[in-house]
Amino acid sequence: MPLIFRLYLILVASLLAACSTVDFDQPKAASYANLDTSDTRLGRNLAPLREARHPESGFSPLSLGIDALSARLLLIGLAEKSLDVQYYLVGNDPIGAVFFEALLKAADRGVRVRLLIDDIGTRTIEHQLAPLDSHPNLQLRLFNPFANRNARGLDAWDLHRLSRRMHNKTLIADQELLILGGRNIATEYFAANPAYNFGDVDAVAMGTVARDASTMFDRYWNDRYSIPFEHLTDPEKNALSLETLRLELKERSQELAGSAYGSLVGDRALAMTDIHADEYFWSPYQLIYDNPQKALSQEAPPEEKLSYSLGKVAGDAKEEIFVLSPYFVPRKAGVDWLSAIADRGVQIDILTNGLAANDHIVVHGGYAPARKPLLRKGARFFELRGDIVMEGTKASEASEAKSKLHGKAFVVDRRHLFIGSFNWDPRSANLNTEMGVLIDSEAFAGAFAEGMYEALDENAYEVFLEDGALRWRAQREGTTEVLRKEPEVSWWTRFLANLSRLLPIRGQL
Known part of the structure; x- marks a missing residue:
């Protein structure tokens, strides 16, 4: 068989494979x-x-x-x-x-x-x-x-x-x-x-x-x-x-x-x-989750979207919102929404990954522009340090490992507590299906928030503005240190994070 014909068959086979589809309508029990x-x-x-x-x-x-x-x-x-x-x-x-x-x-x-x-x-x-x-x-x-x-x-x-x-x-x-x-x-x-x-x-x-x-x-x-x-x-082909x-x-x-x-x-x-x-906190609750149709990009009723329920609770805040989210990418509409809540006198505190702790540089590029406008509105940002020793890692001989944040929770007025899979980013809001539980308990929500705030000094940098520029405040062994650049990373990592802001992908983050 001529070489050119073989190459042609390979090309045709590859194109056919590339167009393979999943039969979503095949009957199943x-x-x-x-x-x-x-x-x-x-x-x-x-x-x-x-x-x-x-x-x-x-x-x-x-x-x-x-x-x-x-x-x-x-x-x-x-x-x-x-x-x-x-x-x-x-x-x-x-x-x-x-x-x-x-x-x-x-x-x-x-x-x-x-x-x-x-x-x-x-x-x-x-x-x-x-x-x-x-x-x-x-x-x-x-x-x-x-x-x-x-x-x-x-x-x-x-x-x-x-x-x-x-x-x-x-x-x-x-x-x-x-x-x-x-x-x-x-x-x-x-x-x-x-x-x-x-x-x-x-x-x-x-x-x-x-x-x-x-x-x-x-x-x-x-x-x-x-x-x-x-x-x-094909089960018969499984080795x-x-x-x-x-x-x-x-x-x-x-x-x-x-x-x-x-x-x-x-x-x-x-x-x-x-x-x-x-030993459990007993309280009213709401299990909230996205309609699976969200994965088909089909529009579901608002009440069948997790973000609708979360937005309603957060939007009704009277005094305080504490957000725990590894990926925090509010985009302009989210910044405007949070700014309006802050304008009502609600204290907004956000704990997320710092650049050193973030496992996705492009996500940090999507998050970074939100800091200054929200800080000007009185919000407070805390960014997890990457050099802390996570509990349990000594037993697994992993105490030298970097630490990163992955928890997803938020507390409203120390009464409503959400725990689940939802990140405060466009991917969780618009693309992925998510789930979690919204718990109405002053005891549980208050204890959770108190524990988070107590851990901030030793585990996170506080981000603040000084003459319009970002600064990072760190507590180390009883002393306060102010840093003028994104902590714990090289100039090259900072450069890549800044460069990633130019990418037109924030809707996918």
Whole structure:
């Protein structure tokens, strides 16, 4: 065959592959949460409490990474009937291995596991997905998947669709207990990454909120964009068997099991085994989440958008708003909206990543222009330092790692507290689906805000204006230092951050 003809066939094959599409209308079986948990351990212990405290629910914060991992493993271990698991990302690392191994053990003992993962980050775990899905008690679906499993770059023509992601994060055990918040499943979210680790916020919740979360999960699970993994690949071509996967996961998880970190996770999970309802903040709440249709770029009713509910609460603030957001990109309309709130005498305080702590320089470029106009309105900015030692990293031998912020929360008037997956940026507002819980509790909101403010001096720079120029105030060992440039970074990083302001991509940040 002539070379030119071979090249022609290769070109045609590549173009055909590039135009591959996902069949979103291929029939799939609908399934729903089983709300009859009376014969489960969690049901017997918690159902009477749920019924007695209805319509309130109980919430307990998870700030430390080790506690957050321990709680997830505990819930998976306690489940007897069902586990509904929804995440944006699961890493191909020891934490991801521990997580998948725990889910398989639950499936082995007869628990129905429904696992819904956004497809944006599955490339590194692609080889694990088919064997996971082959377990008779584990069902796997991918949200808004790529058509080309082995050459995802060929899907670039479909960027408009693929730029919209499911950012939700929740784990529900027997429809009685759940964990929600900002953490994905990877080492950096649980103080176990040697390079960098995230400070984050989750909450364990019990009561009717778990039933509401199950309704949300069902809606996403049965959505048109949630595709059974078996529809995306040929199981016969998978080189990895379930038993081989078990050995791989066991080998990776052993990296933690025999360490001081692993022992601490086990100790904390054991300490959490006895669930005491009086240790939770019981209060009215609203579970809020985006309509999955947001991922299809279709317009949903305002009340079915998370940003609508958050904007309503923040807009009604009387005294104070505290925002915790790793990515804060309000754009001009957001700056004007916050300025109008500040003009009413509301104190607005924002804790976000400094340039040294931000894992996306272009996001910092989108955030930086908002500082001066909001500072002039009386808002206060605090930027996380990258050189702090995050709690738990000594046990994982990662105390030299950089620290970054990933938690998403805000407090209004020390009464309303939001914990969830929503960043204050255009991507969360307009492109990704998000979820969280809005808690009406002066006790919980007040304690959360107090804890945040107490931690600022040692963990963040305060940004302020001096003769119209930005300055950074740092507290170091009892002394105050004022810095005239973005701290902890080189001139080159500052240059790239400033240059990124010119990029016409703020709507994608």
